[in-house]
Amino acid sequence: MEIAVIGAGISGLSAARLLEESGHAVTVLEGSGKPGGLIRCDVVSGGLFHRVGGHIFNTKIDRVAKWFWSQFDREKEFIKAKRNAKILFEGQLVGYPIENHLYELSPEKVKRIIHELMILEGRGYKAPFSYNNFEEFLLGNFGETLYQIYFKPYNQKIWHTDLTEISLEWLEGKLPMPNYREIISRNITREGETEMVHSSFYYPFTGGSQFIADRLAENLDIRYGVRVAQIEASENKIRIEGSIYDSMIYTGDIRLLHNMLNVNDEGLVSSLKSVSSLRSNGTSNLFCETDDTDISWLYIPGSSTRAHRIINSGNFSPNNNPPEGRKTCTVEFSGEVSREDMEKEIKVLPGNLKVLDMNYEPNSYVIQTSGVREKIDHIRSKLRKYKIFPIGRFAEWEYYNMDKAIDSAMNCVDFLKD
Ligand SMILES: Cc1cc2nc3c(=O)[nH]c(=O)nc-3n(C[C@H](O)[C@H](O)[C@H](O)COP(=O)(O)OP(=O)(O)OC[C@H]3O[C@@H](n4cnc5c(N)ncnc54)[C@H](O)[C@@H]3O)c2cc1C
Structure with a gap:
């Protein structure tokens, strides 16, 4: 098949490579001047500037690890490092995550926190996903004091959103979800963050995450500086920028697709409009x-x-x-x-x-509010008829790390193989 991939971030690059490995002809259209999307870096004043975040790699998904390390020489090209994260709390450094380092807080706070955890324990364990929203989860899992002194101010800084509006779906695999007993025992055994998702990680010797993007971009047909604004789709063909394709993978922002996609399908257009104002x-x-x-x-x-x-x-x-x-x-x-x-x-x-x-x-x-996943799933199933596949962080509206983005590209390519 002739396949267009919109976007040369980690999702688009992985999908394009995987498709080429399966024998398809792939053209990647990228709006900016270089590959990487959110993982791009530039050398500034002799140092490496991760323009967004500071991307490190690790994964617990076996097939992602296998494929990723088939693209790189882990021993020669990457450093394996341990995370040493701290919290600047009331002017002092406290270990991360805070709930495993309660012993570093003042005795007064520790007493209050333990008291609240015991009350929560008495009420019985509640599975994380049985809470209605993020605030309820934080309060129900960590108690009022930890919520007020740490979780609330920190999360409000990040999200700029009432925490009751944030659904819990995004949390899976992202944050530790210890129960009260685990919190107390980890404070006694002084277990730091060994259980954390990113407790150790891989990082390229040179070039940071741009090195990852550049390697994945090698030998692909990528047209830089092409910001796709119009896509004409019928059940047989997709026309983009004057070229015809059999299928398209979209890794851009799902909120914009209703304006870009010219298709004679009112149901699909109205589903796309229903996600156009996500925050x-x-x-x-x-x-x-x-x-x-x-x-x-x-x-x-x-x-x-x-x-x-x-x-x-x-x-x-x-x-x-x-x-x-x-x-x-x-x-x-x-x-x-x-x-x-x-x-x-x-x-x-x-x-x-x-x-x-x-x-x-x-x-x-x-910002994942409740019901977004269902809407995106519905859109995904409607787009399939036109062989259009949204994958990636902003196309699927998922709190993906790089490994999840690669996993999603793998799912999509598997689907196309069938
Ligand atoms: C602050 C922060 C820190 C992070 N830290 C980590 C980390 O340490 N480790 C980790 O694994 N993950 C991390 N992530 C997550 C990671 O950045 C994402 O999972 C990943 O980069 C998403 O890749 P993507 O290809 O789906 O999207 P993007 O990177 O957004 O790529 C989309 C690409 O499509 C292009 N595009 C969009 N629309 C069009 C169009 N119409 N026409 C042409 N091109 C278009 C864009 O220019 C862009 O290049 C972090 C994210 C953030 C925000």
């Missing part, structure tokens, strides 16, 4: 020089700055830092924040930070 959050990233630290991620729940974390990507690989000078890091703010404001706000942060560059990414986090 997302952008992130503003300040690339900085920093004093040396062994911390990889520093989480910042406090209200003295809108920054919610520092990603010390200079610790992920020595090649991420300028040959002379200090290490580099990214300070991440949720939403659009001006450089001037960010520069003012980082003064309260540790590291004696000096700004090198900034980036605003309008689409970083999808």
Whole structure:
């Protein structure tokens, strides 16, 4: 088949490679000038700037690991590192996740938290997905005090959204969900974050996640600078930018598809319109020089700055830092924040930070409200008739990490094989 892939982020690149491996002819159309999407990086002042986040790789999905490592030499091209995450809590560094490090809080807070956990234990265990929304889950799982001092301020900084509006579907596999007994025993056994999803990770020696994107883009037919605005689809053919394809994989924003897709199918168009006003959050990233630290991620729940974390990507690989000078890091703010404001706000942060560059990414986090999954599934099944497949973070409206995005590309390619 002749297949068009819209977008050269990790989803589009993985799908394109997998399709080529299965013998299809693939053209990738990418709006920007280079591959990567959210995982793109640039060298700035001799250091590596992850324009969004600070992407590291790991996966618990066997087939994703097998395929990913067939594209790279794990020993020679990647570093394996352990996460050392901390929380800047009331001016002090506390281990992450906070519930495993209660012993580092004041005795007064510990007493209150344990008391509340015992009450919750007495009420009986409630499975995470039986809560109605994110706030109920946090309160029911961690108690009022931990919620008020940490989970509420931190999550409100990230989501800019009433936590009762956020559904729990996105949580699966993303956050630890310890029950009360586990919390108490982990504080006694001093188990840190070994159980966390990302407790260790792989990171390229050179080029960060751009290295991953560049490798996956090698030998693919990618047309850069082509932002697709019109797609004409019938049951047999799809026309994009003057070329005809048998099938299309879409990795862009599902909210925009109703405007792009020219198709004689009122049901489909109205389903696409039903997701056109979903909400997302952008992130503003300040690339900085920093004093040396062994911390990889520093989480910042406090209200003295809108920054919610520092990603010390200079610790992920020595090649991420300028040959002379200090290490580099990214300070991440949720939403659009001006450089001037960010520069003012980082003064309260540790590291004696000096700004090198900034980036605003309008689409970083999808906000998953209840019922979105059903809507997207419905759209997916309707698009299948036209051999159009939405995959990826903003096309499927899922809180995907890279490995889940690759897994989704694999599912799609398996479907096309059948
Ligand atoms: C702050 C942050 C930190 C993260 N950290 C990690 C991490 O450490 N590890 C991890 O595994 N994952 C991480 N993730 C998740 C990871 O970034 C995503 O899962 C992944 O990058 C999604 O890839 P994608 O291809 O689905 O989408 P995108 O990366 O958004 O790619 C979509 C591509 O399509 C192009 N495009 C869109 N519309 C069009 C159009 N109409 N025409 C042409 N081109 C178009 C875009 O330009 C873009 O290149 C993080 C995400 C964020 C926001």
